[in-house]
């Protein structure tokens with residue numbers, strides 16, 4: 573998500589949530605509500621921006637509404653000018669360094685993740701965290717995001733400011749996903765891809781799906797939210813599956829998700845040997861998934877689809893990776909339905925999804 577929220581510092585009154593409506597009505601009636609700014613929610617309180625804080629507090633107290641003064645950055649209702657992260661840092665960071673601070677950052681639940689050099693993180697981390705939390709008052713912690721490492725693809729992080737926590741609930745197209753950015757893979761930039769694949773699968777009610785590298789289960793959750801189906805969601809990271817099980821309980825799902833802690837390379841081999849067939853197989857492990865392609869092609873029914881992800885410089889390279897690998901799968905007929913660039917991975921390197929249909 574890009575930092576495009578306009579925000580202005582102002583005086584406000586914080587009142588308990590259950591008094592919110594009454595307080596707002598009272599302040600509006602007394603012309604004390606600062607109309608161009610938005611009322612903001614914080615824990616169990618709501619904070620109302622006001623034109624005169626002393627008067628506002630006096631009026632609320634006369635109505636027996638508990639309240640306290642809070643000066644903070646309120647989101648603006650106007651979109652005339654968008655404040656940016658760099659606007660907030662301009663007075664504090666020299667111009668040459670300011671230009672190296674990214675304009676945008678990811679938001680996962682109440683956590684912001686920004687790509688930063690270690691040197692910039694050490695020097696300006698606390699200022700950047702402060703600025704992001706001013707821009708987005710709902711953000712509680714800010715981390716510098718490094719690369720994902722190891723077999724479980726967990727991200728390296730540097731804490732920059734706020735309240736240190738890595739577990740949060742992220743909302744992705746109406747689905748609550750329990751995430752722990754320090755212990756399991758999750759990338760909010762894949763949201764559209766999760767939806768896209770789920771919308772293809774939803775055309776087959778009652779489908780049997782294998783999400784072989786599920787992580788915290790975003791594909792599985794999107795699919796099970798849309799249609800009645802059976803999803804086997806596998807991962808080697810047991811903690812990721814614990815989070816997925818929490819998400820299953822949090823969301824109203826139409827389909828059933830079975831979260832399995834297995835090595836999916838071995839599972840695909842066993843399915844191939846046993847002749848067990850799925851309607852769809854998702855293989856989102858771009859570094860390695862292609863290795864299991866022959867087994868996957870044998871474990872999908874005729875006209876069934878495989879969504880396999882890989883890292884390549886171009887569409888042609890992604891396609892030839894698949895073609896080369898499938899030379900090893902003797903006697904399996906398939907066609908490539910789609911080659912789609914999904915994400916940037918490194919300079920001039922991308923993550924691709926190839927959709928294969930078993931013919």
Ligand SMILES: C[S@@+](CC[C@H](N)C(=O)[O-])C[C@H]1O[C@@H](n2cnc3c(N)ncnc32)[C@H](O)[C@@H]1O
Pocket residue numbers: 723724725756757758759762784785786787788789790791806807808809812834835836837856857858
């Ligand atoms: C790139 S993440 C994909 C997560 C998920 N599909 C998503 O869209 O957010 C790859 C996942 O594969 C898991 N993984 C790696 N090797 C595995 C294996 N041999 N068997 C099962 N899961 C594996 C990792 O733990 C990680 O969660």
